[in-house]
Amino acid sequence: MSNGSKPTGYVTERLRIRRRSLLLTAGLMGAWAASPLRAAVAAVGGDGGSARIKALLAKMTLEEKAGQLTLMPPVGGGGAAAFNPAQPGAVFSRQLDDARQMRLGGVFNAGSVAAMRALQTAAAKESRLGIPLIFGADVIHGYKTIFPVPLGEASSFDPGLCERTARVAAIEASASGLDWTFAPMVDIARDARWGRGxxxxxEDPLLGSELARARVRGFQGRSLSDDDAVLACAKHFAAYGAAESGLDYNTVDISELRLADVYLRPFKAAFDAGALSTMASFNEINGVPVHANSWLLKHILRDFWKFSGLVVSDFTGDLELVAHGFAADEREAAKLAILGGVDMSMASGLYLKYLPDLVAKNEVPMERIDEAVGRLLFVKEQLGLLDDPFRRLDTKRPAKRIGRPEHIALAREAAQKSIVLLKNEGQLLPLPRTGKRLALIGPFAAGAHDLVGPWTVFGKDADCVDLATGLRAALGDAASLAVVEGSTVDAPLDGGIDAAVAAAKAADIVILAIGERTTMSGEASSRDEIVIPQAQHDLAVAVAATGKPTVVVLKNGRALALSGAVLDAPAIVVTWFLGSQTGHAIADVLFGKVGPSGRLPVSFPRSSGQVPYYYAHKSTGRPNAKARSVRFKTNFLGLTNTALFPFGHGLTYGDIVYSDLTLSKTELSRSGMLSVSALITNNGVRAADELAQLYFEDVAASLTQPVRTLKAYKRVALPPGKAQRVSFELAASQLAFLGADMRPHLEPGLFRVWIAPSAEAEGVSGQFSLVG
Incomplete structure (x- = not known):
């Protein structure tokens, strides 16, 4: 169950930032010098940190402090060669010497425990002060055992599941020498063109906040010092998902109200759950790049939220202040970033290169350097590295902790629960295991490709189960399945459509496996048209022309605008990128071993031109409440202003009916509680796992409010022919909204409430008044 919470508070004080650094850094220098080490004291404990940290800071040279604040990729790319650009002229012996000379604070995305042990030996045993390195990596949705991509796993609406998969990811990553994961990503994404969604x-801040908390708990475990825990890093701070036109790295121009009410809420949830690091985002906000944004990184994060952890740059994010047109050169970029609140520099090397001179020339106060180093040492201390630098570097441990049977079982469970049934006309699904000839057609029908999904550094497609393998294992007669590629992802194959049509004609039922390849989602993978590529669409048209019942199995990393033969198929299943157990999990759902239980965490638009589209939009003065386009109303010509498949949508193999909404009262006091319930009945012949969702609308307020807002959800297991009453407790405080003064406002008035199967379904609804 989910329960809503009060809107996150916000800071209203401003730091007026001007473009030129003379004005900017003068103000920042004054701010840091006004209370030396004040933030560092907060970061490492009320007394300024442990005695050990104080002693280390006192002994370190300025150059060694700059080295601590330097995080670099492994020489040669390590376990992430495809993600880490090569460093010209870099050799491992030189990186070892950097560690030995304390010119290095950490390494990320290294793939070899042996290499990490060698680096740690140089840092912890051979350097002057013996300060260990921290090893980080992008462990986004699994280490070797790969779980569904986070957007897919969000379809489970199950924080407990997300905590369990993050826990396994931490167990496997820590067994391989890692101390730190650059996850969870908690950016709200409302434009489906953005690849990093x-x-x-x-799209929803309530769901995003709950899953952020769950994943932090899973990664960090019972104690960060445990050898199976990794430090969580909530990213990307902040509003990266609000980039204009869904274009990666693009400008963000946003009101403080929307920033606070939508984009910052999951970060606050992650920090409240104990995340001790965050990553600055690539974007600017209202003209100031985040990597130099003191208002965001100091006033909000530190002064208002009292965040005590570490802020790390994104890959060369500090250097990119030059390309932004905000810093004149690399040296100024380093100054702006450190004064702006970025504690640790990733990949650029700017801090090591420029901080000593900046301090020597009184352009950056030493107190700011000590503050940043103190935070890093605090994190290393919390991870147990100052006590035992090799606690996660046992070369025998990977074999014992990676790929355990219970990990594989969890991957299958998570994949099952991530699958969303969009459409099932004529109860085509579930499919029979025997007695029917099946044709599996499409570029994602078979093969060790596009299984682990985007941002999987250490997992391999070759270790995953593809769809054809999963279907064959589930069928009573594997020979009853014909497999034909039909087309590539974005190009036709010679004779491909002819072969697909022949297979479809020879079959009783077609399973059409189409969608996006891995590289169509993730970083640097924004799409201007979020549609099925033309070659696959042509394949779908040809298969549909055979007249055979078709189940479309979508592989996708975003909401898609479906149309034509794809949309017209009687059954459509969204499978995202499911990871290690892809084929088995899809087969489990298609053949009814388990029922579909996933729900969309994003709205599927009617066309690419409709995005950004999200359910919690405003009414406007000319709303269109009709199921068609109306002139002089809020809709595109020829297009109704609704989702093709809305947030929260997902079918079961049951026949679900909502009825009998009951409110415990029709007037609610400002300190009161309202019970809202509905009867949910399964009139079908199969069991169903239904997700009941509670939404409300503030009908008239001093600031306009969304047409619906998710406040809670509950899962209901319904046997065939059974009914269950589902109740939600709604506190008056949950009706508050952020006002123009950035404070929660609770205003009397009329409210509508729904218990429904999606954000745009009617379900059952009623109304009540807040009084007093």
Missing amino acids: VEGAG
Whole structure:
């Protein structure tokens, strides 16, 4: 169950930032110098940190402090060669020497425990002060055992599941020497063109906040010092998902109200759950790049939220201040970033290169350097590295902790619960295991490709179960399945359509496996048209022309605008990128071993031109409440202003009916509680796992409010022919909204309430008044 919470508070004080650094850094220098080490004291404990940290800071040279604040990729790319650009002229012996000379604070995305042990030996045993390195990596949705991409897993609406998969990811990553994961990504994504939406939890801040908390708990475990825990890093702070036109790295121009009410809420949830690191985002906000945004990184994060952890740059994010047109050169970029609140520099090397001179020339106060180093040492201390630098570097441990049977079983469970049934006309699904000839057609029908999904550094497609393998294992007669590629992802195959049509004609039922390849989602993978590529669409048209019942199995990393033969198929299943157990999990759902239980965490638009589209939009003065386009109303010509498949939508193999909404009262006091319930009945012949969702609308307020807002949800297991009353407790405080003064406002008035199967379904609804 989910329960809503009060809107996150916000800071109203401003730091006026001007473009030129003379004005900017003068103000920042004054701010840091006004209370030396004040933030560092907060970061490492009320007394300024442990005695050990104080002693280390006192002994370190300025150059060694700059080295601590330097995080670099492994020489040669390590376990992430495809993600880490090669460093010209870099050799491992030189990186070892950097560790030995304390010119390095950590390494990320290294793939070899042996290499990490060698680096740690140089840092912890051979350097002057013996300060260990921290090893981080992008462990986004699994280490070797790969779980569904986070957007897919969000379809489960199950924080407990997300906590369990993050726990396994931490167990496997820590067994391989890692101390730190650059996850969870908690960016809210409301524009489906943005490729990085695949790494998050979708469009809703309530769901995003709950899954952020769960994943932090899973990664960090009972104690960060345990050898199976990794430090969580909530990213990307902040509003990266609000980039204009869904274009990666693009500008963000946003009101403080929307920033606070939508995009910052999951970060606050992650920090409240104990995340001790965050990553600055690539974007600017209202003209100031985040990597130099003191208002965001100091006033909100530190002064208002009292965040005590570490802020790390994104890959060369500090250097990119030059390309932004905000810093004149690399040296100024380093100054702006450290004064702006970025504690640790990733990949650029700017801090090591420029901080000593900046301090020597009184352009950056030493107190700011000590503050940043103190935070890093605090994190290393919390991870147990100052006590035992090799606690996660046991070369025998990977074999014992990676790929355990219970990990594989969890991957299958998570994949099952991530699958969303969009459409099932004529109860085509579930399919029979015997007695029917099946044709599996499409570029994602078979083969060790596009299984682990985007941002999987250490997992391999070759270790996953493809769809054909999963279907054959589930069928009574594997020979009853014909497999034909039909087309590539974005190009026709010679004779491909002819072969597909022949297979379809020879079959009783077609399973059409189409969608996006891995590289169509993730970083640097924004799409201007979020549609099925033309070659696959042509394949779908040809298969549909055979007249055979068709189940479309979508592989996708975002909401898609479906049309034509794809949309017209009697059954459509969204499978995202499911990871290690892809084929088995899809087969489990298609053949009814388990029922579909996933729900969309994002709205599927009617066309690419409709995005950004999200359910919690405003009414406007000319709303269109009709199921058709109306002139002089809020809709595109020829297009109704609704989703093709809305947030929260997902079918079961049951026949679900909502009825009998009951409110415990029709007037609610400001300190009161309202019970809202509905009867949910399964009139079908199969069991169903239904997700009841509670929404409300503030009908008239001093600031306009969304047409619906999700406040809670509950899962209901319904046997065939059974009914169950589902109740929600709604506190008056949950009706508050952020006002123009950035404070929660609770205003008397009329409210509508729904218990429904999606954000745009009617379900059952009623109304009540807040009084007093």
